[in-house]
Amino acid sequence: DIVMTQSPLSLPVTLGQPASISCRSSQIFVHSDGNTYLHWFQQRPGQSPRRLIHKVSNRDSGVPDRFSGSGSGTDFTLKISRVEAEDIGVYYCLQATHWPWTFGQGTKVEVK
């Protein structure tokens, strides 16, 4: 199975400042169709998760443009250009190329 490792696991932020989360995989996971199915999810306190970014760098519909995803190979990054209060929660990366799909451990973004 592909292991997804996120860092940091806890990220104290100052509102209005940028934030960055790393996700590293134990192996490259490029699909036979050429896509890398690396997605990012947000889970606000008390809510169900929702996807923010699909296939490394594509924002889902309705996701603010302060969120961006990048990376390739085994290293991926989620960036928030200016953290807002509604961004507080836990963020997960997901490898969705090979079965079984695997999530990272999660990164808790909280106000400093």
Place this chain on the structure above:
Amino acid sequence: VQLVESGGGVVQPGRSLRLSCAASGLSFSGHGMHWVRQAPGKGLEWVAVISSDGRDKQYADSVKGRFTISRDNSKNTLYLQMNSLRAEDTAVYYCAKMDCGGDCPRDYWGQGTLVTVSS
């Protein structure tokens, strides 16, 4: 779109439970569907997926051989049959539509149903 899970509760180790997920507002039979779980205070764990026609299924190693995913497209309902339950299966179970073929349509998640395995 709504996904509504039901069937959770308290169950003794070794016993069985069946979860349901009723879908509305989407073309249910056109999408693969997933179960994802979250132990109390822990992260997300992908559990299982079933193809749109129900023929193809995949499972996490932790549940393989004990859990069975199924669907009834005539009832717009997804199921998870959980047998030989263990304490470590205690979690909130979410059903989710999160396919990403083509232009990767948006995902949808239910509110989750809590399963507690305890004697």
